[in-house]
Amino acid sequence: MRGPRALWQAWVRRSRTKSPWIVHFDCGGCNGCDIEILDTLMPRFSAERFGVINVGDPRQGDILLVTGPANLRNAAVLRSVYDQMAEPKAVVAVGSCAAHGGVFRGAPNILGGVGELVPVDVFVPGCPPTPERILEGVIAALPLLAEPRTARQATGGPSPMSIVMLEPREEEVVRVPAS
């Protein structure tokens, strides 16, 4: 089907997946992931060259980057930030804590990963993940932004059931020159 409507839809899908604006929410992590997220936007890694902009207002954001384990005090705030974001939106859980509570799992105030509170689309492993991996996670979330979540579920497209897990890569090796 080619026509003005199809063209319009293709244009909308293209616009939605280009230049994702991110909302960063620290759900109680140790700052390690948070500064790496900021690093991703800084000159060396410069995610901004792909149109990735960190915005403060959840209503303007497309991708929610959550760091840290979910805790009792933060649960309502995270939920509220997520609810304020307009569809289509995606959630990227950055770091081990956001995935399953990490080193804090079992601590008195910790509920577990942020998946307990909001539907997570991409998990980025690492403690903390390097900026390259965070950028990779954001890129993995881009296809999800083409359609709203409800439409994704209706058409059998990527849905919360098809969670993207970035595979762990070979560790960066410390090279010590031979003596």
Added chain:
Amino acid sequence: MTRTVVPFGPQHPVLAEPIQLELTLEDEVVVDAIPGLGYVHRGIEAEAERRPYDEDLPLLERVCGICSVAHAVAYAQAVEVLAGVEIPRRARLLRTFWFELTRVHSHLLWLGLAGDAIGFEALFQSCWRVREDVLDLFTATAGNRVIIGVTALGGCRRDIPDTLQPTIRAGLDAVERGLAGIAPFVLGSEAVARRLAGVGVIPRNVALDLGLVGPTARASGVAMDVRRSGYAAHDELPVEPVVETGGDALARTVVRWREIGESMRLCREALDRLHRLPGPLATRVPPVLHGEAISRVEAPRGELFYYVLADGEPHPTRVRVRTPTFANLAAVLSMLPGTQMANVPVALLSIDPCLSCTER
């Protein structure tokens, strides 16, 4: 006059961390500020009481991702006092090296965030670009960028072999070139000076009354620096506290900027002494300990205090952490009333708050 209540946070673009301030305003001027804390509380102290001494180390390193070396060293020192062991000289120098490098990265990070808060985006980006060179040094020596996990109970877990020293010195040179490049934007910039001067003033007597620590206290003319107590290798690498008397956000910036240079010097001196220094990396610490111990270190934000109580069990009975931001948060609450609303982020950032330390 009508009063307006403005909520600042918990999710706010200026700070990466969640803190809530309920600001009561009269026109543009803050008359009252009530903090809401606990958004980053994880219960680390309680969790530390359940894990063995050595497993507490990675947990406590993650109290704060920025100054994780400070937490690890402070906890390890307390446990070493309990065990009654003396750590090898090589480990002391290595700890100082990584600790001071942490200070450089932490201060650069803060300077960038402060640049962001005053609307000086170029300073923000430049500082973080230089900070990348410091993180390269962490990667080269420890294999990770932010939480480096180099401290062990009784010493250090990783070594810096002499063969790696030229690489590290080249890295330090790169950092120094970067610092020289941004220096005109920090101290020589009229924009920075005029934006920060007179914001969030804390006179010396107030700083003493509130018990402020670290660069915040030193910027108010209080010459205190825990490094003078000679922990790690500071008995052979003495430090002179960097003191300013202005007491405002500008003085705090100047103090931190000068401390970066001081820390670079300490890193180089530690490297010099490590060269061709034989000796083990760590002393054995027994798994079961008795007694109680305190430990103090000068974290990038100020004095960090650890208390560990041991009752002969394989895990500590109590671990208490008093963080520098806990002491300095009182300063924010005392400087906010009378401040313009637009200066609130600058005043708050000027103490370099670390909430994940404070709330643990």
